[in-house]
Amino acid sequence: MDNMNMQEASRVILGLRAAGWDEKEINDFILYIETGEEKYKPVQKNKPTE
Numbered sequence: 001m002d003n004m005n006m007q008e009a010s011r012v013i014l015g016l017r018a019a020g021w022d023e024k025e026i027n028d029f030i031l032y033i034e035t036g037e038e039k040y041k042p043v044q045k046n047k048p049t050e
Contacts, residue, residue, distance in 0.1 A: 013026055013030075016029070025042065028040040028042070029042050
């Protein structure tokens, strides 16, 4: 599998921002992908009830 290029990485970041992720969540997610360290693994947010 090829590495992600900068254009693809930018689209991922912009997509996460559009989904409501803050900068720390995005940074931690990228660190989790690169390092595999559990301390950076995303946690599910509680969804608002309707």
